[in-house]
Amino acid sequence: DAGVIQSPRHEVTEMGQEVTLRCKPISGHDYLFWYRQTMMRGLELLIYFNNNVPIDDSGMPEDRFSAKMPNASFSTLKIQPSEPRDSAVYFCASSPALTTGNTIYFGEGSWLTVV
Amino acid sequence: QKEVEQNSGPLSVPEGAIASLNCTYSDRGSQSFFWYRQYSGKSPELIMFIYSNGDKEDGRFTAQLNKASQYVSLLIRDSQPSDSATYLCAVGASDMRFGAGTRLTVKP
Numbered sequence: 001d002a003g004v005i006q007s008p009r010h011e012v013t014e015m016g017q018e019v020t021l022r023c024k025p026i027s028g029h030d031y032l033f034w035y036r037q038t039m040m041r042g043l044e045l046l047i048y049f050n051n052n053v054p055i056d057d058s059g060m061p062e063d064r065f066s067a068k069m070p071n072a073s074f075s076t077l078k079i080q081p082s083e084p085r086d087s088a089v090y091f092c093a094s095s096p097a098l099t100t101g102n103t104i105y106f107g108e109g110s111w112l113t114v115v
Numbered sequence: 116q117k118e119v120e121q122n123s124g125p126l127s128v129p130e131g132a133i134a135s136l137n138c139t140y141s142d143r144g145s146q147s148f149f150w151y152r153q154y155s156g157k158s159p160e161l162i163m164f165i166y167s168n169g170d171k172e173d174g175r176f177t178a179q180l181n182k183a184s185q186y187v188s189l190l191i192r193d194s195q196p197s198d199s200a201t202y203l204c205a206v207g208a209s210d211m212r213f214g215a216g217t218r219l220t221v222k223p
Contacts, residue, residue, distance in 0.1 A: 031209070043159070043203065043213040056210060091158060098208040103149055106158040 002026070004107035012113045018080040023092030024073055031095040033104060034067055034077050038088045049075065070108050082114045085099045119206050120212035125175070130223050134191040138204030138214055148180055149205040150189045153216065159203055163189060194221040 005024040013019055025032045033048040047057040052069045060067070064083070069075040079086055089111050093104040118141040126142065128134045136150075147166055151159035165171045165178040168219050178189040187206075191198055204214040 033211075034211075042215040045212065048208075086171060101166055103147075103161050104211060106160070109158050109206065 004092055004094050004105055006090075006110050007109035008110060009028070009108065010111045010113075012115065013082055015083055015114055016081045017114075018078065019082045019086075019112060019114075021077040021090050021092075023075045023077070023107060025075070025092070025094030026096075026105060027073070029094035029096050029099060029105075031104070032069060032075050033093040033095070035091040035093060035106075036074070036088045037091060037109075043091070046077070079112075082112075084114045087113050119204055119212045119214040121202075121204050121217050123132060123215065124217040125220060126217055127220045127222060130194060130221055132194050132221075134194045134219055134221070136189040136191075136219070137216050138187045138189075138201050138206075139185055140187070140204075140206045140212075142206065143182075143185065145206045145209075147206070147208050147211075148178070148187045149211075150176075150187075150207060151203040151213075152179060153201045153203060155200075157215075173196065191219075194219075196221050196223050201211050 012022045030051050034046040035043050037043045046059045047067045049069045067077045089109045091106050091109045093106045095104040121138045122137050150163040152162050153159045163176050163178040165180045168180050168182055171178045175192045179188045201216040201218045203216045205211050
């Protein structure tokens with residue numbers, strides 16, 4: 001089975017530019033998560049969706065960040081305008097259900113550098 | 116704010132020794148506990164999960180949970196150099212929170 005697929009794997013962009021990160025969850029998984037990982041703050045939950053509906057976006061740092069899930073097989077995380085402090089690894093993850101016995105499965109991550 | 120705390124390490128053990136990794140959490144209502152391993156430059160991968168008080172063993176790995184003390188640990192027996200990685204404790208379900216991780220180095 002294909003795992004969670006993220007693109008791009010690496011992106012270097014200039015401050016002020018728009019960044020769009022993409023994710024394809026594992027087929028049949030009802031939950032999709034976006035995490036950000038930095039050395040300083042570790043792995044932080046930004047937002048998660050259930051059946052394409054955003055459930056909790058309390059971790060989204062500010063209005064420059066937005067996430068969408070137009071269908072069950074695709075999600076985007078957008079940063080506009082980007083800033084150097086947004087440099088991090090952004091992980092997308094999915095889960096079949098949030099019940100005992102299930103966990104989340106991570107993609108390979110998108111490594112973002114804002115200069 | 117639901118907190119997950121791990122001893123920051125780094126932790127260094129000789130090959131063949133037991134590595135002990137610890138984690139505490141703040142939310143008494145938490146029901147699900149996970150240990151992930153993350154190699155440098157890679158994504159986290161699940162190695163153990165535990166839901167009930169007590170021990171759970173899987174090969175060389177043993178997870179221990181004490182809900183009264185809000186404490187979960189991971190023991191790695193017969194540590195190998197390939198176990199060198201950062202170990203992340205995670206707590207929760209839909210709002211899964213991760214600790215900062217403990218970097219483990221197993222020296223040959």
